[in-house]
Each structure stands twice: as structure tokens, then as C-alpha cells.
Amino acid sequence: MDLNRSKGRLSHPGLWLMLLFAAQSCLDVLAYWTRNESTTPAGVIRLLLLVLIPSLVLFTSRQKKRFFLFLLAVGTFSLIHVLNSWQHGYISPLTDIRYLASVVQMPVFAACFLHMIQDEKTKEDALRGVWLGAVFTLAFLLLARITATGNVTYGEGLGYSGWVIDENRNANSTNLVIYACFCVFLALRSDRRWLNLLVPITVDAVFLFNGTKSCYFSIFGIFAAFAVFLAVDRLWLKHESSRLAIAVLLLLSIFSAAVYPWTPRYKVTLAQQATAAGTQGEIEATLLEKGIDITGMNAEERFNNPTVKEVFVHYYWKYLGVKPDLIDRFTMDRVLMQYKMSTDVAKLIDARVMERNYADMVFQDSDFATKLVGFEVSQMGRHGYDGSYDLENDWHAVFYYYGYLGFALYVGFMLYFLLRILRSVRADLKRSLTLENFAYLLCLFLIIGLAHFSGATLRRPNVSIWLSLVLALIYYVTEEHRDEA
DSSP states (O other), rough: OOSOOOSSSSHHHHHHHHHHHTHHHHHHHHHHHHHSOOOOOHHHHHHHHHHHHHHHHHHHOOOOHHHHHHHHHHHHHHHHHHHHHHHOOOOOOHHHHHHHHHHHHHHHHHHHHHHHHSHHHHHHHHHHHHHHHHHHHHHHHHHHHHHTTTSSSSSSOOOEEEEEGGGGGGHHHHHHOOOOOOOOHHHHSSOHHHHHHHHHHHHHHHHHHOOOOHHHHHHHHHHHHHHHHHHHHTTTTTOOOOHHHHHHHHHHHHHHHTTTOOOHHHHHHHHHHHHHHHTHHHHHHHHHTTTTTOOOOOOHHHHOOOHHHHHHHHHHHHHHHHSSSHHHHOOOOHHHHHHTTTOHHHHHHHHHHHHHHHHHHHHSOOOHHHHOOOOGGGGGGGSSSOOOTOOOOOHHHOOOHHHHHHHHHOOOOOOHHHHHHHHHHHHHHHHOHHHHHHHHHHHHHHHHHHHHTTSSSSHHHHHHHHHHHHHHHHHHHHHHGTTTO
């Protein structure tokens, strides 16, 4: 998007894309103010969009057959997953199907957007929508703070999220990272110096006050990456990259590192470390009092020693008892071996590790067909299973919930776009090294990383829509090299 002047009359697909992306932050705020125990109007709207947008593309695309075959492939896998779950006795069909719809939104929307973005004007309109969405997000954050109606991130003094429901906290931080990546790119592309200065400063302030790991560490990932690219662009490609922009990005990175001890992120980390440190070594110390040193024992030796096992059982109930169904469903003996008789308290009290181990044991108990297409999400639960132990790591969730086949299809879909990038670079390295191309690639890698370390990226419609856009933009900028490779 050219921030210096209007691009003129918006094309029709560009108008719809601009409105769609600008509205995302508004839908998140709607979810905050209308939340209830079951769903929100925002969720219903997003589900309707998943039907309306593919329908629109199907009827207007010049490649209807290709798009239809793609939808058919997605639908076929989804049907097989549902039928297999039905065969094994569905716990909650509606929950599983709704969850499945959230996951397939990313590839479906990516296919839609790449059919819609066929020229520079449409692409610029889409970017304008992202810019507007970011502006709305900042405005809503400030309004929430001024009116004292927003939500804290981890607690009072431990970060501020604004009009964000608790379930959307991780999704919100990921959204902020994506907005920041796009906005810094658009500001750097502009020749307005005040944007080179104002946008990174604003991003830095929002990230420091947010309190999540995603936001804090993305400061360095985004600023340092763009600074390095601009320096290479200036020194190697001989382009007139702004020295001011490079200096601002580097100085903000240094500043953010220097003020870390005073940030909400530091306070949260300190509290988490204190919790783990306060109990680390209890198992070893208790056994040493009994005259047993387990340092040189492997998992089997620890398990087969009755005295050692008794101590482990006591402390595993203490550490893992927050999710008692992990033990009730799979038995203590199996849980002990699943954790390999570990004494790492930080690992034992980590809820995400508990959820991954729970999913892994459900997967181990599944038949081959279920391992192929995944098990029902409600298997991850308590008291008869209700999905309450839903995995927080996206890549693990895609693997366990949709099996070998679903994971392969999902990863293969994303690899297609990465291969397009490699093909474009191979065709013409210097031509491929543009600020725009770098921004899309950086955003893609950030999303892939956050999908593992933060979660709620691939399975939250309000976040995965940005991955769809990034993939569509990568498709567009690499399209011209198709015949050259």
C-alpha cells in the first residue's frame, strides 16, 4: 500500500478484501462485549464468512474447476474424519465439526484470497485493510485503557490486553505480532520519515505493555530482521534504504532489552521460575533421605524399584493433580513411563506438556483408521471427556486431531508456498530480495513459530485468516516466476 497518496477507485474484490481485513479487529471487540458460555455473534459471522467467501469465489473465479477440486479434497477429508469419529461413538459431534471448520478455514481462505488477488490494485486494497485493522486495534486498546473496561493479560500489573476475552489472549498477542509485521513493512516502504519513526515506536510500546512472550520476543524478531534486511539492501543491492529507519529499529531493540527488568513479561517469568524453583529437587531429596541416589538410574530402573516408585507416585500426584484425569484415565503406571520417570519439575507442572502427553496416550490407544484421520477433539477432556484439555500447541493439535493424513495434507499445503519462494529465489535472487517479499516471508516464519510456541494460531479463525492472506500474497508475488523455474 502506498501511504503517500490514494490509489484511486477500489476494485470490487479489493473493496471486499479491505472491508474483511479491516473488520477483523471489530469482530474481536464484538466477541468481548457479547461473550457468553456457548458462542458469540462474532463467531457466527466468521462461520458464515467461511461459507460465503468460497461460494463467491466459486461463482466468480476464472478457474472454477481448479478451485472446486480443492474444496472437494478438503471436504472429502473432513467427511472421512467425521464418519470415523461417528463410527467410534461421537462424544460431541457439533463441537468436533465446529472445531474442524476452524482448522480448515486457513487453507480454504488462502485458496480464496489467491484467486481474488490477481492484480496490484487488489493486493494494495488488501494491505490497506490490514493497515486499517491495525489502526482500529490500537484505537480500541487505548479506549479500553482510558475507560478502564479492558482485560489484563495475566493479572494486575502483569500486562494489558484491552477488549480481549481470556480465551483469545494468545490469539490476540499473535494478531498483534502479525499487525506489527505488516505495519512496520508499510511504514518502511513509505518515504514519510515520521512513519519510519512513529510506527516502530508505537509497536514497541504496545508489545512491552502486553506482557506475553510472543509480543516481547517478537520485538527483536521483527525489528532486527527488518534492520538487517535494510542494511543488506543498502550495502549489497545499493538501494537508498533509510539510515533513520535502520537506526530506529536497532535503538528500539536495544531499549527493549535494557528495560526488560521493568516489563510485565519479566514479572511473569520471575513468578513462573519461582514456582518451579520452589519445588525442584524434592523427589531427589526425599529419596536421598531414604539412602537412594537416583541420579544414575534410567526410567525402567526407577520404575522397577518399589521405594523409588512410591516416592514418584506421591510427587506426580502433587505436580500432575491439576489435571487428575490424566492419571485416572491412563493409570499412574502408564503416566510415570510416559514422562520417563522425569524429575524435571518445570516439565511436570507445565500444563501444555500434560495436554500433549494426554493426546499422545489417546493417540496410542487409537486404531489405525483414527491414527490416519485423527481423533475427536472432545476426547481431550475430563469427567467423560469434554475437550477441556484442548492442546495449546497448534502443530501437535493438527497432528493428533487429524492424524497422519490430515497433518501431511496441512503441512504439504504450506510447503507448496515455501517451494514457490525457493523457486522464485533460484530464478532471480536479486529480483526476489525486495522489502515486500521479505516482509511476507518474515510474517510467515513468525506465524509458523507462534503456532508452536504460542498456539491459537492455526485453529483460531481470527488469527488463521492472516496466515491465509500471507500465503495468498506469497502466491501473488511469486506468480511471475512460475515459467522461469
